[in-house]
Amino acid sequence: MRWHKEVRKEEPGILRHPPDGMAWKHFDNIYPDFAIDSKSIQMGLASDGFNPFSNLSSSYSLWPVILIPYNMPPWASPNELKELWHGIDAYDSYGVHMFKLKDVVLWTISDFPAYAYLFGWSTAGKLACPVCLEDRRSRRITDKQCFTGHRCYLSANHSWKRSKDYDGFSELRDPPRTFTGEDILKQLEEVHVRTPGKAPNNSSRKCKRGANELNGSKRSVLFDLSYWSTLLLRHNLDVMHIEKNVCDNIAGTLLDIEGKTKDNLKARKDLQDLNIREELWLKKTASNKYEKPHASYTFTREECKSFCQFIRTVRLPDGYCKVDPLLQDGCLERNAIWISQTKVQKPTIISDDLYALSQGALERYHSYQSCVVNGVQFCCKEYDDTLQTQCSGVCTEGDHNNENILYYGFLIEILELSFIFYRKIYLFRCKWFNSDPKDKSVYKENDLTSINTKSNWYVNEPFILANQAQQVFYLLDMRRGSNWRFIQKVNHRNVYDIPETSEVVSNIPNNDVFQADESVQLPPFRPVED
Template sequence: MKDQFFITSLIIPGPRSPGNEIDVYLQPLIDELLEFWVDGVPTYDASTKETFMLHAALLWTINDFPAYGNLSGWSTKGKLACPSCNADTDSNWLKYGRKHCYMGHRRFLPPDHIWRRKKWLFNSREDHRMPPREFGPEEIQIQLQMIGDVQFGKSHRKKKRTAEELNWTKCSIFFVLPYWSTLRLRHNLDVMHIEKNIADNILFTLMNSLGKSKDNINSRRDLELLGYRKELHLIWHGDRVTMPHAQYTLNVEQRNKFCEWLSDIKFPDGFTSNISNCVSRRDCKISGLKSHDCHVFLQRLLPIAAGGYLRSDIGLALTELGTFFKELCARTLDVNRLAQLQTDVVTILCKLEMIFPPSFFDVMRYVKNKARPEGSIAEAYIHTECLTFCSMYLKDIETRFSRPERNIDADEEETLMGSKFSTRKFVPWIQEHRTSYTLDVSADLYALACGPDRWVATYAACIIHGKRFHTKQREFRRRTQNSGVVVTGDEATNNLDFYGVINNIVELRYMEWRRVYLFECDWFDVGDRKRGVRVDDHMISVNMNRTWYKDEPFVLASQADQCFYIRDLRAKGNWGVVQNYANRNVYNIPPRPRVLEVLDWESSTPDADQEDEPSYYYEPVQCDNTDQVATELNRPDILPSHVDAREIMDPVGQCIDSTGFINDDMITSESGNAASEGEYSDEEDL
């Protein structure tokens, strides 16, 4: 859905957002939903020209995790932050990190899984617990009855929750709807927010960014307190303290090469923003990535970077994580594949537990602009909505409604986009038999048979099927890459896909202004599975120095699709990882074939058209009996970095001045209402 079709019924900008008091502002919406469900609304049906009573129901909400707590009434902070696990949430308070971490993913594995017994790979304990049970509507209603009187308003002081209230802060106003308690899925999480949080965690940890990395001094002190992964503990040499480098972080040379690689990547026109603007080669820093940039990084760039710089087991886990989100965000979804993804995500999370410290598995919060309402996203959204509404009535100037899309095929002339043909024998034959043939020959076929004009036109760019194509020479001074093409193979080529780059765009002109467009390409050698192409479970990489079919460089533009290449960090030489993608506004709907019966000449009824996005083969996550992370996680090739001893406690992890820290005794069973520097309380705005 696009912005101009959104309807924002109520947005309150300012230093104080509604937070938990959002129910007060949702009351008009609930009244309308009740009217839709109980009485219905008279609606006119244009097809039957009759009026009927329209009934509607609210299926679910879509929001980020902090807003989940505002709408559902279950606090997404503290000891019991998971709304699905409810009272069975597995959390651990990190003393020095001053926050809760949420691990224990082994309980979602099969009961006889070998990882449940391998305590040295996880937290030095075996885990034979069963998965959290699903709470039914009756149990949820019983829990909601335990909530006391909730007073809305910023002036009221928030009361401390009792143990019986668990993490409930209120009974959500949505439970006023008669059907709301019976829904199994009431709230959905926005995947773009999840991808940004995960991408930020991984990227800043890989880059070892000061103040943003999840692997810091406090996380090492927590590891020492928890008593496992001793190779990552702080090392004391008298008054000097050093911190070993971890295998999941990059050294200085690797960070420089990574920033150089990231700034040199070129994407197709309109695919994403210019990520190189977010990379500083001089300071070796990455900042300013938007949500869609993190979406591209997690799915496209992280698997390549992890495979090139990190250890094979760590790189495989991050590659599988990116593949999981790539499959989850596909345009078309298969129910069977979703079931496989549900199983795979548990294995991926267990692999990440073997690698990253506990501080990696926390709940991220968002920094809000509370200084000026004019600078908030809400205020900007109101301005955009007002301008969009006004632009609907401006007919004489270009607006977002009258402006053509960026890569639209505008002013298309009549073209001939058929199959491959040879005119040497076909042209004389069709000219000889056209007058004597009983059936009529179409004008397109006759124009094709007459052959093209001897003069052809060549171009350096064109737009076909909503995608912009450039020649390779045109891209030398550009920040976009639009010269990559892929031709899907068939049975004649053993389903082998052909990859190449465009050298020239040729226009063949036929009679009556008909056109045929050809791409003259350099085809990469995909026939050599060792020196020309490498195919694994997650990526396809081609050697861009080896070409193939030099005597057949042409392909019809209608037969080619666009792809782009990213330099492969895993291989030496000029290797590129193939990246296929589908246009967001163009759907590949197959034509409805006309099948004529031999006897009655009646057309058969074809199957319903289905949107079938070309997708790669999804390889399930491998989980065998071998140790996934069998070696230690420190880097012996890099000297440990020195740490200021004034920031460190004594070797046993006890604080010199314990008044500034929160210990486990301060965290009560009612979970997570202790206010501290690193912990959020329920009365804070989300």
């Protein structure tokens, strides 16, 4: 429970975990008595509704509620919330004393329809935005409400604010006000109490709102928590729904898929109603039908074919998995790897690790086709080509002409070297591509880097330590040819880039589950008992 404060390392400008955010820090500043104890629990509330048994005509729905504690690291895995806010007696087995265990719900997590239930603000109609509230940025176009005021967030001198190409008007308004919890409570006082539910005998379910109620539907029970109105961020939207819908809409529009594209006949009619983009208005044909002129943001037939061909070539890495290594025995050629040419008598001041390295590797080694390093699976190129995934791309930092650069390549072989005292070292033998940024084998455009995979570099220095490797995967660069690949870094599921402080109290018992448990097939180099 103390990880978030005593172990997690904070880096300015980096958002990795909820304590890095403004909302968490804002709460700590307002309630220092709560924040000072690292064992105080901070939680999020998530909810979503569904009709039981997929019966959409049902007059009721189910809303499971999940409380998520944020004290612990993300790889580890109510309650009387009012009572927990003031604290309950608990026992600290490590400190061997009693203390007050406190708890707080920092925010809720839901999709947009569930937002309406948790907030008490209807997410439909011209006042649907629960952030803008009465400072709405919506307008009615034909038969629907559209939210077209996003340019108000641009800087005052931005060229798009005065342009009329977007919706036929210049956008001279400032962003909407930031409403505090007290502002929202004052607004909710205008909302009449109604009986919730969709039952046919509920006379309140179709009552019209008064002029001062705006889009308020109820006073959320969460406002009964004394701290709820003071929070900086009370509600979060589940990004999964947003990402999927946005991705589907973009792909459907680019490929002009009937029924999936947003560039449909109604959208073209709206352009004409708004009197903008005349080149995209519907054209009447000789057969008295309407057709859409081709838009620059949709693919031609040939571009659609190229896009689909590119998608067919994409092979992504495994997010996480465990595969038994394929073991091969062999004799190590002494000239393949240089570790140490000097053998010394073991003095007492030299550690077992250093002494084992100085004696050189044993005669035999193991060769593997795949392994797992810190939760990430790597496969050798030959074996990887037989799979539907791509796990052979590697990247590491290194020096070239006194400059620190990134080296890219393929993993060719995994070696396990054995030393005296049961020490082991794992090496990756790689084929490196010419990654010199001054060479013509690498092109950078915006945030994309393309590299020639037929180029060879540092042929006589193919080895790196396994824990020095970062995984990348390659995507075909169709514009430059079959030998060129775009480089993409990998963010693996269940592998978290959250640094921890080095001043960790070593005698705190570590009972948490870490992703290091997935690395048993490639253990870290550490001393063992003789």
